[in-house]
Amino acid sequence: GLAQYRSGGRAPYLADDIRSSRWIGVAMVMGSDDRNMSEVPRVSPLLGSSQYKVFEFDGGHTWAPPEVFAEAADWLMRYALYEGPVNPALENYYAEYFWTLVRSAQAEEDPWKRYSLISEAAALADARGIGRSPDEREILSLMSSESRRLRSDPAVSHQLRAASVLGRIEEGGARMRPQALRQQLQSFLDQYGNTEAAANARTMLTELPEQ
Numbered sequence: 001g002l003a004q005y006r007s008g009g010r011a012p013y014l015a016d017d018i019r020s021s022r023w024i025g026v027a028m029v030m031g032s033d034d035r036n037m038s039e040v041p042r043v044s045p046l047l048g049s050s051q052y053k054v055f056e057f058d059g060g061h062t063w064a065p066p067e068v069f070a071e072a073a074d075w076l077m078r079y080a081l082y083e084g085p086v087n088p089a090l091e092n093y094y095a096e097y098f099w100t101l102v103r104s105a106q107a108e109e110d111p112w113k114r115y116s117l118i119s120e121a122a123a124l125a126d127a128r129g130i131g132r133s134p135d136e137r138e139i140l141s142l143m144s145s146e147s148r149r150l151r152s153d154p155a156v157s158h159q160l161r162a163a164s165v166l167g168r169i170e171e172g173g174a175r176m177r178p179q180a181l182r183q184q185l186q187s188f189l190d191q192y193g194n195t196e197a198a199a200n201a202r203t204m205l206t207e208l209p210e211q
Contacts, residue, residue, distance in 0.1 A: 023087035025079030026052045027072040031059035051084070082127045094128040095136075102139055112159050112196075115150040118143045162192035166201055178208045 026047055030037060040054055055072045057064050064072070080090065081097065098121055105117035122143060125131050131140050150156050166188060173181050185201050185208075192198055 022051060022085045023080070023090075024051070025076050025084055027055055027076050028052070029055045029057070029064045029068060029072050031062060031064070032056055033058075033060040035061055051079075081124055086128060091128075094124065095130060098124050098128075098130050098136075102143070105143070111150055111153040111155045115147060115153075115156045115159075118147050118150070122147070158192075159195050159197070162188075162195035162197040165192065166197045169201075170204070173204070182208055 028040065028043060030040060044052065044054075053072075053075055055064070055068055055075075057068045059065075063069075080087070081094070101117055101121035101124065105114050105121060108114040108117055122140065125136070125140055131137055151160065169181070169184050169188060176184070182205065185205050188201050189198055192201075
């Protein structure tokens with residue numbers, strides 16, 4: 001992937017080269033008051049929306065806060081591993097990372113973290129065609145059985161319900177008035193404040209306009 005920071009200058013972008021290498025994701029990290037913000041509308045038409053994403057933060061022509069950089073890096077990793085086209089140069093890495101996830105899941109005692117690692121490994125296998133070898137097929141079958149078992153664990157089912165409920169709130173949020181959406185998010189946090197989905201709900205709250 002390519003992370004683009006605080007860009008500037010008049011040199012032409014190598015958009016044709018990037019477009020022809022669809023496995024390269026491009027994350028543009030830009031301050032809202034950066035003097036080069038005009039580059040965003042210039043670059044956007046050159047690259048497809050699935051291959052290119054803007055990460056904006058409050059600030060000028062400076063480095064992004066660590067959390068924004070982490071968000072951009074996470075997106076680039078997801079694009080390379082799951083969402084973008086297969087990169088032939090990374091085929092060995094896909095398999096290595098798959099087995100890293102499998103070993104991490106096997107060593108994890110927390111039910112939700114174990115379930116999340118199994119789900120991530122299964123998603124990687126599905127996206128990158130892992131499962132051709134006997135060892136891969138065997139571990140995928142075992143993980144599928146373990147995933148079904150874990151879904152009945154109270155801690156896991158609570159996290160899954162939270163993700164489902166927040167998904168419905170997000171889906172209907174565009175049609176709600178800010179005050180109604182705020183009330184729904186507050187109610188969600190009262191019930192699911194200790195889940196991973198709660199972080200997204202809190203972010204949604206901070207992005208709502210003031211009353």
